[in-house]
Amino acid sequence: MTLEKQGAPAEDVLAELAALRAADLPTHGGRTWAYVYDSGLAGLDALAHRAAEAVTGLNGLDPTVFPSLLTMENEVVAAAARLLGGGPGTVGTVTSGGTESILLAVKAARDGRHDVERPQLVAPVTAHAAFAKAAEYFRVELVPVEVDPVTFRPDPADVAAAITDRTVLVVASAPSYAHGVIDPVVEIAAVAAERGVRCHVDACIGGWVLPFWRRLGVPMPGFDLSVPGVTSLSVDLHKYAYAPKGTSVLLHRDAELRRSQYFAFADWPGYSMINATMQSTKSAAPLAAAWAVLRHLGEEGYLALAEQTLAATRTLIAGVEAVEGLRVLGPPQASLVAFGAADDGPDLFVLADELTVRGWYVQPQFALGALPTNLHLTVTAASAPKIEPFLADLRDAVAAAHAHGPVAVDAGIVEWLRTLDPSTLTSEEFGGLLAAGGLAPGDGGGAFALPARMAEINALLAAAPPRLRERLLIEFFGLLYTP
Ligand SMILES: *Cc1c(COP(=O)(O)O)cnc(C)c1O
Numbered sequence: 001m002t003l004e005k006q007g008a009p010a011e012d013v014l015a016e017l018a019a020l021r022a023a024d025l026p027t028h029g030g031r032t033w034a035y036v037y038d039s040g041l042a043g044l045d046a047l048a049h050r051a052a053e054a055v056t057g058l059n060g061l062d063p064t065v066f067p068s069l070l071t072m073e074n075e076v077v078a079a080a081a082r083l084l085g086g087g088p089g090t091v092g093t094v095t096s097g098g099t100e101s102i103l104l105a106v107k108a109a110r111d112g113r114h115d116v117e118r119p120q121l122v123a124p125v126t127a128h129a130a131f132a133k134a135a136e137y138f139r140v141e142l143v144p145v146e147v148d149p150v151t152f153r154p155d156p157a158d159v160a161a162a163i164t165d166r167t168v169l170v171v172a173s174a175p176s177y178a179h180g181v182i183d184p185v186v187e188i189a190a191v192a193a194e195r196g197v198r199c200h201v202d203a204c205i206g207g208w209v210l211p212f213w214r215r216l217g218v219p220m221p222g223f224d225l226s227v228p229g230v231t232s233l234s235v236d237l238h239k240y241a242y243a244p245k246g247t248s249v250l251l252h253r254d255a256e257l258r259r260s261q262y263f264a265f266a267d268w269p270g271y272s273m274i275n276a277t278m279q280s281t282k283s284a285a286p287l288a289a290a291w292a293v294l295r296h297l298g299e300e301g302y303l304a305l306a307e308q309t310l311a312a313t314r315t316l317i318a319g320v321e322a323v324e325g326l327r328v329l330g331p332p333q334a335s336l337v338a339f340g341a342a343d344d345g346p347d348l349f350v351l352a353d354e355l356t357v358r359g360w361y362v363q364p365q366f367a368l369g370a371l372p373t374n375l376h377l378t379v380t381a382a383s384a385p386k387i388e389p390f391l392a393d394l395r396d397a398v399a400a401a402h403a404h405g406p407v408a409v410d411a412g413i414v415e416w417l418r419t420l421d422p423s424t425l426t427s428e429e430f431g432g433l434l435a436a437g438g439l440a441p442g443d444g445g446g447a448f449a450l451p452a453r454m455a456e457i458n459a460l461l462a463a464a465p466p467r468l469r470e471r472l473l474i475e476f477f478g479l480l481y482t483p
Contacts, residue, residue, distance in 0.1 A: 413463070
C-alpha cells in the first residue's frame, strides 16, 4: 500500500473509517467485559472530546510555553493525591497509562539507588506484567513472590524474605488485575520500610473505585499513600475515572522520591531537555480530556458511578456462584470478577466462545502454576443493566459448552511443544503450530483473519510453557503487523 497520488475527500475518509470500525467490539453498552470502561453517562464522551479538541496542536513537552497544561496537570495530580491518602508533600506526574506509570516508578526507584549495582524488584507473581516489562527495559532483576493458590495474596513474610541489599522496590497491588484481590499493603509496606526500600502500590485499576466503595461502607484494608511505608502509587484515569485512553497518574510521597524519575540532558546542541515522562513531544489531548471529566463528574458523580458498579459486581458474583460448575475466585474485593471451573465444570475456553456467539466478550486468563485458568470480567457502571441478561446467557452458554465438550490438544502436539526451544523457534515451526491451531497466514502474511472460535488456539497456547507462549505471541504479532 502506498500514499494515494490524489487524496480522498474528508467525508469519504470518515466513511472508510466507519466501515473499518464495524469489525470492532462495542466500547459502550456493557457487553465487552475487558479493555473498555463505560460510565453509561450520556454526554461524558462528548465533553472529553471537546476538551481534547481545545488543546489540539499543543505540545506537552514544554509546560512553560503552554501553561494551561501545567495548571491542568497540577490540578489532576492534586485531586488524585487527595483521593488516595496523599499528604502535603505528595507530588506526581500525569502519564500515558498504567504501564508508563509503572515503568517510571521502577526507573525512579532504580535511579534513586545508585549505590546498588545489580538492582532487584520484589513483586508478587500476581503483579501486573508491566513490572516485568519495566524489569526488562531497565535491566532490573525481577524477584517473584508466590501467592496463596486460594486467596491469590502473597504472605508478607515471603515478601520480607525476598528483600535483599539489592532490592530497590517492593510492589503490592490494590487490587491485582487477574483476580481482583488486594495484597496486604500495610504489612508489605512495613517490611519494605524496615529495610529502607521503596514500596509502590499498583492501584492502576482500583484507585478510582476503592476510595468510593470505602465511603459506601465496604470494609477496605489500607492500601493508599496514607499507609506508612508506601512511597509511590499509580492510578489510571482511563479506567475507573472514565477518561479517554491515555491517562494515568503516578504519585510519589514526596518530591525527593520523584527526582530520579525525571530525565534532563544539556549535553547536545539542541534545546535543553527536561522530561517528566518517557515521551518528549506528547499530545495534550488525554490530559485535557481527563481534567474535564474529573471537573465535570466531581466527587458525587464518582460516588454514584461507584455505587452502581458495586451493586452490579455483587449481583454478578452471586449470579456466577449460583451457576453449577463455575466458581468465583478470590473472592473479589474490587470490581473485577474472575471465575474458574469446578472439577465437573465446563471447558472455560469453549465457554468463552459460547459467550462470544451470544454477543459477550470475556477475557480468558491462563493457569500459572497452582493458579487456575479463569475467565475475567471487568465490571463498570454501564454493566449494571446487563447483569441479568448476561447471567441468563451464561447459564445457556455453560449448557452449550457441556454439550460441545472440552477441546483437547492432540497428545502428539503437546509432545512436540515440549521439544520446541523458545530461543531458537523457526518460522517453519511457528507455521506448523499455526496449522495445528487451524490457522494459516494469508498471502504474504497479510489479511490474517482470526477464526470465530478461539478455544483450539487457547488450548494450544495453554499447553505451551510461559517462555514458549511469549515467543509464539511475538511471532503472531510479527505476522499481524506485516503490511
Ligand atoms: C491496567 C493495569 C495496568 C496497566 O495499565 P495500562 O493502562 O494498560 O498500561 C497495571 N496494573 C493494573 C493492576 C492494571 O489493571
